[in-house]
Amino acid sequence: MVDTARSTAPADDVVAQTAPAPAAATDTGPIQIAGAPGAPRVDTAKLGRQLLGSWPEQRLASRELAGRPEMQRIEGQSKEEHRERVLGQLKLLVENGQVLRAFPEAQGGHDDHGGNIAGFEELVLADPSLQIKSGVQWGLFAAAILHLGTTYHHETFLPGAMNLEVPGAFAMTEIGHGSDVASVATTATYDEATQEFVIHTPFRAAWKEYLGNAAVHGKAATVFAQLITKGVNHGVHALYVPIRDDNGEFLPGIGGEDDGLKGGLNGIDNGRLHFTNVRVPRVNLLNRYGDVAEDGTYTSPIASPGRRFFTMLGTLVQGRVSLDGAAAAASAMGLAIAIKYGAERRQFTAGSDTDEEVILDYQRHQRRLLPLLATTYAAFFAHDEFLVKFDAVFSGRADSDADREDLETLAAALKPLSTWHALEALQESREACGGAGFMASNRLVGLRQDLDVYVTFEGDNNVLLQLVAKRLLTDYAKKFAKADAATVARLVASQAADRAYHGSGLRSLAQTVADFGSTARSVDHLRDAGSQRELLTDRVETMIAGVAGVLREAKGMSKADAAALFNSQQNELIEAARAHGELLQWEAFTRALDTWNASTDPGTTQVLTWLRDLFGLGLIEKHAAWYLINGRLSPQRAQSVSAYIDRLLGRLRPHAVDLVDAFGYGPEHLRATIATGIEKERQDEAREYYAQQRASGTAPLDEKVLAKAAAKAAKDAAKVAQKEAAKAAPKPTARVEK
Amino acid sequence: MVDTARSTAPADDVVAQTAPAPAAATDTGPIQIAGAPGAPRVDTAKLGRQLLGSWPEQRLASRELAGRPEMQRIEGQSKEEHRERVLGQLKLLVENGQVLRAFPEAQGGHDDHGGNIAGFEELVLADPSLQIKSGVQWGLFAAAILHLGTTYHHETFLPGAMNLEVPGAFAMTEIGHGSDVASVATTATYDEATQEFVIHTPFRAAWKEYLGNAAVHGKAATVFAQLITKGVNHGVHALYVPIRDDNGEFLPGIGGEDDGLKGGLNGIDNGRLHFTNVRVPRVNLLNRYGDVAEDGTYTSPIASPGRRFFTMLGTLVQGRVSLDGAAAAASAMGLAIAIKYGAERRQFTAGSDTDEEVILDYQRHQRRLLPLLATTYAAFFAHDEFLVKFDAVFSGRADSDADREDLETLAAALKPLSTWHALEALQESREACGGAGFMASNRLVGLRQDLDVYVTFEGDNNVLLQLVAKRLLTDYAKKFAKADAATVARLVASQAADRAYHGSGLRSLAQTVADFGSTARSVDHLRDAGSQRELLTDRVETMIAGVAGVLREAKGMSKADAAALFNSQQNELIEAARAHGELLQWEAFTRALDTWNASTDPGTTQVLTWLRDLFGLGLIEKHAAWYLINGRLSPQRAQSVSAYIDRLLGRLRPHAVDLVDAFGYGPEHLRATIATGIEKERQDEAREYYAQQRASGTAPLDEKVLAKAAAKAAKDAAKVAQKEAAKAAPKPTARVEK
Structure with missing residues (x-):
């Protein structure tokens, strides 16, 4: 079904459009039709397989599950009904076995980390509450036992956690400390006399808070506490603590509260817990990274308390991985609903007396939805690379300290971008569907309400981006540790323009600062992948270099002054980290695009190229002020970015439905009345x-x-009367009148 | 409590800061304390009175009502319980009488239009469902009887609508037509034989949809239908149609469905209605703008069908007025909660070993919340001017066609900005409170869910902005109807820089296009109100002129080509309309600021000036790319905008709590656990x-x-060992060694 005349040569497009003129009316107007002669065709089946990523079977198996009515949310249930329904669904998941793939073969799992997450993410299609409650049970509670515990814990506690005999809470966050986990105040003090740990909540701010499974279902918890033995605090460690008896009553010394109604995810029983001198056996300490002997002696394979803490937290990165994937899936669902509806809905006549316009033919509607679709594709492709990296680390295939650090930086960069994007995509989709978008039966509002908290849990997005920024600063400092400003300037000027991807999630920070805004190149410069990469890379590197330059002044300052100086750069640092994440997404999109062959798949290659360009140029348009201020774009070229985006929208419009169909969601997944035809x-x-x-x-x-x-x-x-009157009236005779 | 040394001279500030250098660390760091010596003080009581606007008594009376528990939402109620609760609250409102102020004295009202809306908006503090269900009953259903009907209708139908004996639906929107009301498909065909109108729904898309009161409570409806008599369709008119009997059963020929659960506002029973040849007496036509005689002859005081239609719709503008005010109030509530919490919450140590930082002292936190606070102030001040204009028109004091047109343009410009702003402010507030923000008990999520639909109902925001843009284009065309491009250029170049507010909601379109980006002026240029006004005004005018120039080519084009050309400018037009709305808000803020006397109220004047500058410069920063591309700002100056904003954030930080306290909401209004201390x-x-x-x-x-x-x-x-070793070792003798 490929039209070769047009689509064998995507390069044609570059040749045909040399002038940076604003898009002509006929190029953006509502006259393109998918499948019209000369238009490229998208191979949705093949593209769909690519979007499934590196674990397609696990993903499809889980997606099939998510399509079953018994796994799905019923809108309008009370939180009590919803909580029980989701608990029941978790039991079905145990029977199915898919969600246990990551666990060791010894415990009946498959040691399949990537495939496990891939399948797990698809549960968001059924109900985000189901995804997150599963995540609490197996991705946090059981995973803490697996990754922070040793053989005894695996044999003793994992089976019940895996088969849901023991629903569990992951008791890390406290009312007083969320982002700053190292400062939690719950204590676990070793008592040599009884060889027990005493778990204690010293004050109200130290109550564990927002814990899934804590309000009703949880029978045990992995409790994070300051481990104290022999009068020394060895920092935060996790302990396995039973919390409720078989009747669902709290055990002695334990108390709690229900968090009650939330903005979404009401299928999960979040709650608070507190401990009053609760005793657990010494062996309940999850002791992989720190142990206490019978006599109270503390030992750890990691000497540095700081590195030990970050290593422990790092084993729990999978939460961020799966949120990234689930957020991309939710964005795709929202856009699939809005674009399918937008391609059918008609409102107002414009170019015709009788037929109203399809709303997706309006430029504004395209501007609202298609750039979000491009970003969703970028998020999908970036997520798959992220998942591959995660699998390499967790399978042990590539598990050095550097690998783990890179993985965490990747998680900290991608999770914020994809979760914020999901909220934006779902909100714009809801608004683009008008009143229909507000009805629960069309799913958009429910999805958005559930996804809302994804931007603050498992690492607040702003805090995560600061971690990325600090890593970027560290990399920068390493490179130029001993160089002064002039040396740096020479270095960057002499650097070759090679900007190959480094796999680590971090890109080279040495960068040509060429002002290519001053030359009079045409718009096709912007269509060039190399130019897009250069612009996006340059921005990250220049921003980081700028902040590093300012922070150099902190040397010799008092602690308070240095903190104030750092604080003055906080916003810029977060923006730089975001720019880094955007670049990673762009790189992933470009690599995915590069797997297509323009000779054998000309249509898909062409359409995906437009979509990637829309993503890349959309970023450049969003940050145009920066490029202009820093002399990277001339005003003329900056203006041509917007004009070319308008042109891309018109070109992509006929393929919009194909591009959402490629996500592969059936009506049993979308479940939105307005997306049914x-x-x-x-x-x-x-x-x-x-x-x-x-x-x-x-x-x-x-x-x-x-x-x-x-x-x-x-x-x-x-007129007739006038004529008649004129005829009837006597003709004036000039002579007489005179 | 005013420190005169610093605050008698706001101009001091301008003098003191001449260099456009980035803010020094100590200027933005977490060291300012409200009330510190030398810091200006805000007179919150006086500022609070200003924020109450032109009808303070009505507002306070309604706010007192909204503070009563029986008027408030109970989180977690089922939609059925919530609907009954809100209906009960409406009955309390009838007893109270406040909500009936706008009705004629003859019917027991006060003919007080502005005061009525002012009070009505405050209901959002109790529960947005209460505000909107009241709006359906009295602002739409009863208001249609009042404004579209005549004495018979006022005497016959208003009493029941006012006292809630007849809950009513406003049946305008259909499934197939929302924004394009003129195309609704329901028909009202006059039958001379029986002197009745026959109301009919010809197909599924013509079902009335999303109607409050339709699902359960409504006993009557004002039904908008194509009025057909003697074989001629006279366009959309409204008729009073009973729909349910006293047992709540649909009357013969009437059917409907419940819309079910929605994304918010579940205290309102929205639903669908359809009519199968339902007959109502001839006199049920609300006949102020169009009547049918017994013999079927149609007459109207407005000859043009188009003008007649817009006149009818124009009488219902109050819905947009009240959404604008309620959205501003909801934004204020959200920010009050987030800022009070942010000023207490601590996380991470930075400048100290023991004390963690207050999160509102972090630059990023300030960047997230304070610009939104500035915009909320702008929205409050703009809303009050809007309400004054509304009152002038509806009281008949200034009620020309031009006044009504101006009012509608003002509504179409302000309602989109304030409702979108509310969603942004509530969402950022919720995220800034982390997990606590996601708890229903802290109100942010519930408010956001309810406010969500404000951006698409009572006129979809994007559609409304297009109305504004068309008005701007019309005004432009009127001004330069016969001028060619060169003449226009001469005109704008010779225009004086006087840009006084025109009261109409529209500003002069002739504008100096001076490139003041090329001169090397310092940052204090940007602090000057005149410069801000010039930049904001210039952008609107230049954008409109640009589009007008492109659209000139439509002359002589086919209808389809002209539509495509117009479509190619749609996005730019909407952006221009938004820029116009932003300018209106800025002007209103500046006028409100001008009422303060720097001699008698130095502290408040200074702080409000910073807040207005934050709003104005925030707009300029947001649109910096435009200013750079169009040569209005030099790169250096554009950069100094951001640097100065950072400085303003640091200055405003100590006053943030005062500025939200000035909104005057008590704990009975905020009802957020985290905002209680x-x-x-x-x-x-x-x-x-x-x-x-x-x-x-x-x-x-x-x-x-x-x-x-x-x-x-x-x-x-x-070291000691080394020293000892060195001492103990035999001294090397050079000679021996050699």
């Missing part, structure tokens, strides 16, 4: 009604038309 | 605990500290 049916019925009325002559006349006709008739009559 | 109590308790531990010597030692000490001890010991 019902809108077109209704409009066909209306059109048929009016056509019959016109044909049968029963249509009422329109006062407006009549008024116009009457006015014309009156004017004509007046 | 509980966070500070918990932190004081924790600090006290640690202090006692240190004092009593029971605090555990820290492994990190011990490790550092041990390392130092080892190093010292090694």
Whole structure:
């Protein structure tokens, strides 16, 4: 189904459009039709397989599960009903076994880390509460036992955590400390006399808070506490602590509260816990990274307390991995609903007297939805690379300290971008569907409400981006540790323009600061992948170098002054980290695009190239002020970015439905009335009604038309009357008059 | 309490800061304290009175009502319970009488239009469902009877609508037509034989949709339908149609469906209605703008069908007025909660070893919340001017066609900006409060869910902005109807820089296009109100002129080509309309600021000036790319905008709590646990605990500290050993060695 005349040569496009003129009307107007002669065709099946990523089977198996009614959310249930329903669904997941793939073979798992997460993410299609409650049980509670515990814990506690006999809470966050986990105040003090740890909550701010499974279902918890033995605090460690008996009553010394209703995810029983001198056996310390002997002696394979802490937290990175993937999936669902509806819904006549325009043909509607679609594709491709990296580390195939650090930086860069993007995509989709978008039956509002908290849990997005920024600063400092400003300037000027991807999630920070805004190149410069990469890379590197330069002044300052100086750069640092994440997404999109062959798949290659360009140029447009201020773009070129984006929107419009179909979601996944074709049916019925009325002559006349006709008739009559009058009147004779 | 040394001269500030250097660390760091010597003080009481606007008594009376528990939302109710609760609250409102102020004295009202809306908006504090259901009953259903009907209708139908004996639906929107009301398909065909109108729904897309009161409570509806008599369609008119009997059963020929659960506002029973040849008496036509005689003859005081239609719709503008005010109030509530919490919450140590930083002292936190606070102030001040204009038109004091047109343009410009702003402010507030922000008990999520639909109902925001843009284009065309491009250029170049507010909601479109980016002026240029006005005004005018120039080519084009050309400018037009709305807000803020006297109120004047500058410069920063591309700002100056914003944030930080306190909401309005001071109590308790531990010597030692000490001890010991060894070793004798 490929039209070779046009699509064998994507480069044609570059040749054909050399002038940076604003898009001509016919290029952006509502006249393109998918499948029209000369238009490229998208191979949605093949593209769909690519979007499934590196674990397609696990993903499809889980997606099939998510399509079953018994796994899905029922809108309007009370939080109590919803909580019980989701707990029941977790039991079905145990029977199915998919969600246990990551656990060791010894415990009945498959040691399959990547495939496990891939499948797990798809649960968001059924109900985000199901995804997150599963995440609490197996991705946090059981995973803490697995990754922070040793053989005893695996044998003793994992089976119950895996088969849901023991629903568990992951008790890390406290009311007083969320982002700053190292400062939690709960203590676990070793008592040599009884060989027990005493878990204690010293004050109200130290209550564990927001814990899934804590309000009702949890029977145990992995409690994070300051480990104290022999009068020394060895920092935060996790302990396995039973919290409820078989009747669901709190065990002695344990208390708690229900968090009650939340903005979403009400299928999860979040709650608070507190401990009053609760004793657990010494062996309940999850002791992989730190142990206490019978006599109270503390030992750890990691000497540095700081590195030990970050290593422990690092084993729990999978939460961020799966949020990244689930957020991308939720964005795709939202856009699939809005774009399918937008391609059918009609409102206002514009270019026709009888037929109303399809709303997706309006430029504004394209501007609202298609750039978000491009970003969703970028998030999908970046996520798969992220998942591959995660699998390499967790399988042990590539598990050096540097690998783990890179993985964490990647997580900290991608999770914020994809979760914020999901909220934006779902909100714009909801608004683009008008009142219909506000109905729970069309899913957009429910998804957005559930996804809302994804931007602050498992690492607040702003805090995560600061971690990325600090890593970027460290890399920068390493490179130029001993160089002064002049040396740096020489270094960057002499650097070759090679900007190959480094795999680590971090890119080279040495960068040519060429002002290519001053030359008069045409818009096709911007279509060049190399130019896009250069612009995006340059921005990250220049921003980081700028901040590093300012922070150099902190040397010799008091602690308070240095903190104030750092604080003055906080916003810029977060923006730089975001720019880094955007670059990673762009690189991933470009690599995914590079797997397509323009000779054998010309249509898909062409359309994906447009989509990637829309993503890349969209970023450049968003940050145009920076590029202009820093002399990277001339005003003319900056303006041509927007004009070319308008042109891309018109080109992509005919393929919009194909591009959302490629996500592969069936009606059992979207479950939105407006995405079922019902809108077109209704409009066909209306059109048929009016056509019959016109044909049968029963249509009422329109006062407006009549008024116009009457006015014309009156004017004509007046003209005739005038003529008649002129004829009848005596001809003036000049001579007589004089 | 005013410190005159600093604050008598706001101009001081301009003098003191001449260099456009980035803010120094100490200027933005977390060291300012409200009330510190030399800091200006805000007169919150006086500022609060200003924020109450032109109808303070009505507003306070309604706010008192909204503070009563029986008027408030109970989180977690089922939609059925919530619907009944809100209906009950409406009955309380009838008893109270406030909500009936706008109705004629003859019917027991007060003919007080502005005061009525002012009071009505405050209901959002109790529950947005209450505000909107009241709006359906009295602002739409009863208001349609009032404004579209005549004496018979006022006497017959208004009493029941006012006292809630007849809950009513406003049946305008259909499934197939929302924004394009003129195309609704329901028909009202006059039957001379029986002197009745026959209301009919010809197909599924013509079902009335999303109607409040339709699902359960409504007993009647004002139904908008194509009025057909003697075979001619006279366009959309409204009729009073009973829909349910006293048992709540649909009357013959009427059917409907419940819309079910929505993304918010579930205290309102939205639903669908359809009519199968339902007959109502001829006199049920609300006949102020169009009547049908017994013999079927149609008459109207407005000859043009188009003008007649817009006149009818224009009488219902109050919905947009009240959404604008309620959205501003909701933004204020959200920011009050987030800023009070942010000023108490601490996380991470930075400049101290023991005390964690207050999160509102972080630059990023200020960047997230304070610009939104500035915009909220702008929205408050703009809303009051809007309400005054509305009152002038509806009281008949200034009620020309031009006044009504201006009012509608103002509504179309301000409602989109304030409702989008509310969603942004509520979302950023929710994220800034982290997990606590996601709890229903802290109100942010519930408010956001309810406010969500404000951006698409009562006129979709994007559609409204297009109305504004068309008006701007029309005004432009009127001004330069006969001028060619060169003439226009001459005109704008010779235009004086006077840009006084025109009261109409529209500003002069002729504008100096001076390139003041090329001159090397310092940052204080940007602090000048005149410069801000010039930049904001210039952008609107230049954008409109640009689009007008492109659209000139449409002359002589086919209808389809002209539509495509217009479509190619749609996005730019909407952006221009938004820029116009932003300018209106800025002007309103500046006028409100001008009422303060720097001699008598130096502190408040200074702080409000900073806040207005933050708003104005925030807009300029947001649109910096445009200013750079169009040569209005030099790169240096554009950069100094951001640097100066950082400085303003640091200055405003100490006043942030005062600025939200000035909104005047008590704990009975905010009803957010985290805004009650509980966070500070918990932190004081924790600090006290640690202090006692240190004092009593029971605090555990820290492994990190011990490790550092041990390392130092080892190093010292090694040094000593080395010295001793050096002493003990035989001195080398050079000669021997050789």
